[in-house]
Amino acid sequence: MLLSLIEILLLIFPVLFAIAFLTLTERKVMGSMQRRVGPNKVGIFGILQPIADGIKLLLKETIIPYQSNKLLLILAPLLIFTINLIGWAPIPFSKGYQISDMELGIIYILAISSIGVVGIILAGWSGNSKYSLMGCLRTTAQLVSYELLLGLTILTVILIINNFNINNIILFQQSIYFFIPLLPLFIIIFISAIAETNRPPFDLVESESELVSGAFTEYSSFSFALIFLGEYGAMITMSTLITILFLGGYLQPFFINSYFDSISLGIKICFLLFCFIWVRSTLPRVKFNQLISLCWKSLFPLVLGLFIFVSSLVLIFNLTYII
Amino acid sequence: MNSLIIFIILTPCILSLVLIINLLLPINKPDFSKLSPYECGMDIIGSAREKFNILFYLVAILFLIFDIEVIFLFPFATILYDISVYGYWIVFFFLIILTLGFIFELSKDILNF
Numbered sequence: 001m002l003l004s005l006i007e008i009l010l011l012i013f014p015v016l017f018a019i020a021f022l023t024l025t026e027r028k029v030m031g032s033m034q035r036r037v038g039p040n041k042v043g044i045f046g047i048l049q050p051i052a053d054g055i056k057l058l059l060k061e062t063i064i065p066y067q068s069n070k071l072l073l074i075l076a077p078l079l080i081f082t083i084n085l086i087g088w089a090p091i092p093f094s095k096g097y098q099i100s101d102m103e104l105g106i107i108y109i110l111a112i113s114s115i116g117v118v119g120i121i122l123a124g125w126s127g128n129s130k131y132s133l134m135g136c137l138r139t140t141a142q143l144v145s146y147e148l149l150l151g152l153t154i155l156t157v158i159l160i161i162n163n164f165n166i167n168n169i170i171l172f173q174q175s176i177y178f179f180i181p182l183l184p185l186f187i188i189i190f191i192s193a194i195a196e197t198n199r200p201p202f203d204l205v206e207s208e209s210e211l212v213s214g215a216f217t218e219y220s221s222f223s224f225a226l227i228f229l230g231e232y233g234a235m236i237t238m239s240t241l242i243t244i245l246f247l248g249g250y251l252q253p254f255f256i257n258s259y260f261d262s263i264s265l266g267i268k269i270c271f272l273l274f275c276f277i278w279v280r281s282t283l284p285r286v287k288f289n290q291l292i293s294l295c296w297k298s299l300f301p302l303v304l305g306l307f308i309f310v311s312s313l314v315l316i317f318n319l320t321y322i323i
Numbered sequence: 324m325n326s327l328i329i330f331i332i333l334t335p336c337i338l339s340l341v342l343i344i345n346l347l348l349p350i351n352k353p354d355f356s357k358l359s360p361y362e363c364g365m366d367i368i369g370s371a372r373e374k375f376n377i378l379f380y381l382v383a384i385l386f387l388i389f390d391i392e393v394i395f396l397f398p399f400a401t402i403l404y405d406i407s408v409y410g411y412w413i414v415f416f417f418l419i420i421l422t423l424g425f426i427f428e429l430s431k432d433i434l435n436f
Contacts, residue, residue, distance in 0.1 A: 004326030008333055058341070061349045066358045067370065078342065082335045089327050100327040107397070129360035130371045141379035144386040151393045158400040217361050222345035226338065289435065292382065296434050300389075301425075304418065307396070311403060315411055 004099075011099060015088055019232045020050035026232075026277050033281040053225075060221035065127060068218065072126035077219065077226035080119035084233035087112040090166055091240055094250050094261035098166075105166035106154060109241055113150075113196070116234065117143045120205075120215050123227065127218030135214025138288065139198065139205040145295040146195040152303045153189040156310050157182065157245050170249035179246040185306060186246045188299055190275070193238040195291070197231060199276055201283040202291055239272035240265075247272075381433045392421055 024039065024046065031038025039046035064070050090105035092098040102108055117140060124136020158164065161172050179186040195202040206214035216227050243249055243265065252264035286294070360367055399406075399414050428434075 001329075004329050005333070007326055008330050011330075012334065012337070058345055059349050060345075061351050061353075062346055063353070063357060065360045066355075067360060074342065078335060078338055081338055085334045086331055089330055099330055100325065102327075127360065128371050129362070131361065133371045137377060137379055141382045144383060148386055148389050148393065151390070152396075155393060155396055155400050158397075159403055162401055162404055164401070212361060221349070222342055226342075292434055296382075296385070297429070304422070308415065308418065311411060311414075314403060315408060 007099065011088060012085060015085060015233070015236070016229075018236060019229050020054065022232045022236065022273060023053070023228075024050045025273070026280075029274065029277045030281045033278075057222055057225040062223065063218075063220045065129065065218050067128040069126040069128070072122050073218065074223065076119050076123035076126060077223040077230065079122065080116060080230040081226040081233065083112055083116050083119060084230050084237060087237045088240075091244070092167055092170065092250060093265060094258055095167065097262070101165070101167060104164045106158065106164045106169070106245075109237075110151060110154065113234075113237070114147055116230075117147070119230075123219070124215030127215075129218050131212045132215050132217045135205055135211045135217065138211075139215055142195060142198070142202065142204060142291060145292060146192045149192040149295060149299055149303060150189065150196060152300075152307060153185050153192065154245060156185055156303070156307050159307070159311050159314060166244055166249070170244060170251060173248040173251060177246065177248040177251075182246065182310070184302070186242075188303060189242055189246070190272075191299065192295075193242060194276065194279060195295070197234045197238055197276075199235065200280040201285050203285060204288050204291060235273060235276055236269065239269050239276070242272055243268045385428060385433075388424070389421070392418075 027049070028038040028046070039049040042048040042052045064073055087109055089099040090102050090108050092101075120139045120143070121136050124132045124139065127133075157169070157178060160178075161169055163169065163172075198205045205211075206216065211217075216224065219227060247268045249268075250261040250265040252260055360371070362368070395417070396414070399410065403411070
């Protein structure tokens, strides 16, 4: 009991710190890409900025609009952020270092991440504001479409491994990381991860010029902070998922000692997060019909085709003997 | 107790503790215009919960069909090595039927907003 409590706290606090400093990283990296300095006043090089932001938001007044469903309005950010943290349970940081080594780890992550849509629907509907209602409808259409893509891409990787256990998926990649043979799928899952976390160029949920702040217009103080952290947490969870499926998780090409496992995992995740920020500062926002037709008319048929292609390859070359 | 169950129970507890601190700590001075829903600074016109046409309804229905398809494919992905060619062809025809439906929906132009 006590041991698992310590285990859980050892997971939660580093994740919270990672999310907090990811917000700083984004501002710094985008600052450098746009020839600015970024935040540099609080602490050395602005390193204490996220903590200052957090304390500021904690000390702000919570505003609950009078026409809203108050209970749902408070519960929705809680749901969004909780779902994010709970998604970390089956993720291994080294061999055996995880909260629970479940057989259906990948399905658990998929199921948890699809509950996140419910949180956004609740947040948008309960505020009883027109902007937030429109924003939540858009978000639902977007998340639902790209979740399908995510599911199919993961399925195609599962075709080769025949197992849902995350440790098995990682250990299977000892000979080759999956992003080399399955490069198109890696690109598609990266695109759908960007869309799934509502990042630019697919940030139609909170496109400021049209919808103020989308589903989260009515939020203030710490409820807003929870949603904000939830978005960045979703980024980290998504990049961890991609790392596990395509970049070999905690496997390491250079070091032999298993102490470096989690460092290797961290470097891969950081690279993907950097790519997320890079995409944000490079590409302009797409229109909503472009977003939907990108998903349904080009990527979805492509992934279905790749699914058939990979399963045919598996049967033709009879990979049973290789395993 | 399983540490997963403790994890699932403990996380919302910690977060709601922080939320309660946030509700108690600052000075709350609500007034009418502060508590009204945001609408570009104007007085609000009507309620947000009126009937209107949701175009994304069809996207959601399309999602429902194909998500069920993905759920059917999950067991196929885990036992592909056992069922080999026979099972492969069955799934192939299943996908062909779904693709015909998908082509029909594309030709109906429901994805053009």
